[in-house]
Amino acid sequence: MSPYGRKKSPRIVITGAGIGGLTTALSLHAAGLDDVLVVEACPSLRAVGAGINLQPAAVRELTELGLAEALDGVAVATARLEYHHRYGGLIWSEPRGRAAGYNWPQYSVHRAHLQDILLSAVRNRLGPEALVTGGRLVRYEQGREPGGEPGRHTVRAHVAGRPSPFSCDLLIGADGINSAVRATMYPDEGPPLGNGISMWRGVTEGPPFLDGRTMVIVGCNARVKAVAYPVSRPDGSGRCLLNWVVESRTDDGLGEEDARGGADWDRAVPPEEVLAHLEGWSSDFLDLHGIIAGAPRIGRYPMIDRDPLPSWTDGRVVLLGDAAHPLYPTGSNGASQAIVDARVLAYELAHHDVDEALSRYEAARLPQTTGLLAAHRRLEPDPVLRQVEALAPNGFLDIRQVLPEERLDGIKSCTRQVTGVDATALNARSSWSVAV
Template sequence: MTPHSGKNSLRILIAGAGIGGLTTALSLHAAGLDNVVLIEACPRLRAVGAGLNLQPAAVRELTELGLGEELAAQAVATARLEYHHRHGGLIWAEPRGRRAGYRWPQYSVHRARLQRILLREVTRRLGPDALITGRRLTGYEQHRAGGRRSVRAYVAGDPAPYTCDLLIGADGINSVVRAVMYPREGPPIWNGICMWRGLSHAPPFLDGRTMVIVGCNSRVKAVVYPVSPPDESGRCTLNWVVETRSAAGRSTVPPADWDCAVGPGNVLPHLAGWRIPFLDLHATIAAAPRVLRYPMIDRDPLPAWVAGRAVLLGDAAHPLYPTGSNGASQAIVDARVLAHQLAHHDVDEALTRYDRLRRPETARLLTAHRRLEPDPLLHQVEMLAPDGFSDIRDVLPDHKLADIRACTRKVTGVDAAGLNARSSWSVPGRTVSACAWSTPSG
């Protein structure tokens, strides 16, 4: 690594080039910290994954990083969230994004498209040598020499460690950085729910900008939303997820294989008897070229995200159930807060402030996600009206329906007024420069 004067002499290594790691690199660069390198275990970053949602809090941060226009061109601005009974009846609806009063939209987007945007900008702004692929972090140790604190990061296949002033663990739910910090933690925790998900080229439904959550019994639920506008054929890309709860509970944990493909025939029997007038869910699932199956897992909150000069971010710090469509969004917010603190404080103070700001907030979100809010209220509908209904107010009173809004706010974590009023985390007066690292050294 080549040292530089001032803040730019801070040598930063990011483990993981997912949404969190790439956004962290861009955020550090925007904050005047260019001496940054990412290492990624995959030899070649592929266009993988399915759809994800970006809450307005995350869209604000990406917009302030200069990515707003391209993001708008690649995503669907989600305008509405609706809960439906498995026989089609509308239980609850609420506006999302700008229609809910936010200054920024909520977006639904294919994960691969978002990753391509971030990857291209990392290469353009930090240089082609900022990302090193095919390099898997195996461990690290704290180091002190000549009064300077640092980290030695060990990478498979490299004979000498990378020496950095700060190691950022953005390496996912099976984080190596986290495992070194908490060696006795054990594997992720499964809640007994399996998720089946896919992408289908299918007709849009409703207004083409609505996310629907269907089915309110305790065993099966489906989530469907578009991640692209209609093409010349009038069809769009629909992201769908079907959640099924195992009758065996948590006794047999399926492998957390994010690339476990199955056929649509494994999913469709769970939806027998469902009928949704505005969406042919069975045909949508049958049209998916690939269906992935994996368990709904997370980890318990940690007492600290910082150990010496190593810090956790994103799923490495706070893996969340997808209940609030908030995992990628919180990683993006983490990245911006960490970069902002590093730009304004010395490293140790910055890490302390980052931990103090972000850890309690994500712990609250994790608790709400584990309750699967507002699923318990929706289960009441199934018990009271298993065969459906004409008007939900014949099933639940208005005050119970209003509780659903409170539940959705708990899992998204930010209200419009608070986000709109908050000052920016951007660092003014930033000038762009390029900095390069040397080859790994001790």
């Protein structure tokens, strides 16, 4: 039973129409909280980004929001994760998604396709008026609305170029790693933190590799590694979209400046800049050099995050997703955690008054994501994989001649730490859906 009974549900403003913000809007609507407005800084929502992975925990939540069919139509159900030496030798392989015992798949999908699904659902379910674009939040303030209900707490969200603020009972900051809501909440925090690793990313059309459902991590030496996976099924010509990332500890002095926004991270770079880090690499199952050379656009980005916060709430203001807990992409888990945040917050708001709900949401999610942040910063299982490189720099035929089985088994526990949940726990957990 909703704590609001027949009373009017709270007015909720969400800043940010990314994966976290749109999932929050859908989750609130599904929980019977219909007075929701999403305010997005971009004047128009366009298809941007590259591939992402959705862990089974997130796929479960999107399924319970009624999006399973749409998601399955654009995504690849990832079946395996494999680690390979830079000369192609297999170091480790493990099942993912349903093959690993989950009741839901793990999906690899283009971020733009996922956002389109979420955006279409928000417009269809909440109405087109539930989304305002071109509204860049600059700050918020709290207090009692002049002439309003006695004792009613109001948040005023000030948007650039708008003569009057949006007033609401709850402001949800889902506005990303450079969140204006977080900056208002913690004005002395400063910019994101870089770790000295640069990432080059692109999406290339090409033939699928291995079984067409495998994510591979290649290289894993002390400085450079690459990640590749399909984000679409093969088309009539047998080609699909391949997402790829190359990571390198560059030591070029740019890391801290780039993290602080001193460099143009939205510019395209030539393939030669990336290929220089992969000289001599080879593989009989993946033409990584050809994929990179054929990318229509390559972007360079810093690997950045932020230190964990002591609290995500300030009165009737709360953080969610990357605004609350930005993570390195090493665990393929950032978008998934934002989706879980959205579902937990909506569930608590449907069952408790706003203040109690925010307290419960923070108690459930902040410790878990703080642990995940620490696991992502350890960059595991890279230490094990660097050991392989040190022992067999010229490659190998059988990894068990390089490392014993029990040492390799440690990789599995590492990957579980950066996804945050095992199959048994997720399958057994009760649903966060709300009967309305």
